[in-house]
Amino acid sequence: MRSATEPTTAANSPATSRLRVRLERWNRKLHYYAGLFLLFFLWLFAVTGLVLNHPTWSFAESWTKRAETNSERAITALGPELRGDIAQAQEIMRQLRIEGEILWTTTRTDTNQFEFQVRRPGHYYFIKADLARNRVTLRHSEVNAWGIMKVLHVFSGASLDDPRQSRDWALTSVWAYSMDAVAAGLIFMVLSSLYMWWEIPDKRLPGAVVLGLGSLICGLFCIGLRWFF
Numbered sequence: 101m102r103s104a105t106e107p108t109t110a111a112n113s114p115a116t117s118r119l120r121v122r123l124e125r126w127n128r129k130l131h132y133y134a135g136l137f138l139l140f141f142l143w144l145f146a147v148t149g150l151v152l153n154h155p156t157w158s159f160a161e162s163w164t165k166r167a168e169t170n171s172e173r174a175i176t177a178l179g180p181e182l183r184g185d186i187a188q189a190q191e192i193m194r195q196l197r198i199e200g201e202i203l204w205t206t207t208r209t210d211t212n213q214f215e216f217q218v219r220r221p222g223h224y225y226f227i228k229a230d231l232a233r234n235r236v237t238l239r240h241s242e243v244n245a246w247g248i249m250k251v252l253h254v255f256s257g258a259s260l261d262d263p264r265q266s267r268d269w270a271l272t273s274v275w276a277y278s279m280d281a282v283a284a285g286l287i288f289m290v291l292s293s294l295y296m297w298w299e300i301p302d303k304r305l306p307g308a309v310v311l312g313l314g315s316l317i318c319g320l321f322c323i324g325l326r327w328f329f
Contacts, residue, residue: 124299131292134285141282148253151246162247169240177234186268189216189227192236198225201257201269220269221255222248 151160175195182188189202192214200220208214212232218225226239243251256279257272258265267273297307 127292127295134289138282138285148249160246162243167242171238173236175234175236192229201272221251
């Protein structure tokens with residue numbers, strides 16, 4: 101017990117103690133509520149990460165089990181007001197009643213020949229348009245639930261290597277912002293875990309060992325491989 105003559109410092113003042121108690125309480129609450137919010141996102145990425153890391157697992161095979169249809173359809177002529185590949189592709193999709201993210205695979209050398217892909221989780225559309233004949237050859241591949249989950253693991257709609265690949269489907273942006281929220285939530289959970297660990301003095305040593313081991317392994321793959329291999 102502090103003696104009557106011992107001065108009250110900022111570190112052990114009643115106001116500081118109350119603030120610390122509130123901080124610890126809110127940190128715990130936000131930690132487990134964030135964990136509950138992120139629970140199924142983390143399960144999704146954990147399960148699909150395992151599946152992508154082990155492509156020989158036959159139970160999760162999706163592409164070889166896909167359902168595929170081929171058809172040829174007529175479209176109305178594209179008007180001169182549709183300038184650029186994006187506008188023309190979106191008009192073709194509207195006429196074919198297709199929704200998804202546009203993927204560019206070839207560079208147009210003939211203005212009358214237009215080839216692109218459209219992807220959304222579970223569906224792949226391969227479109228070849230002959231604008232001179234106003235005809236479209238369409239190949240549609242549909243995959244199972246495993247295929248949907250694997251696409252969600254890597255689905256972003258953007259590419260650093262190809263500036264043409266930008267998000268042009270609203271749901272792609274919604275998914276990308278959701279992944280931003282998941283990333284921010286994980287950062288918060290890590291920081292709040294560090295705080296809770298540090299507030300338990302008898303757990304600091306074993307916690308430091310585990311933290312150091314994890315940092316060492318992560319550093320090996322992020323930095324060490326450049327130096328040793």
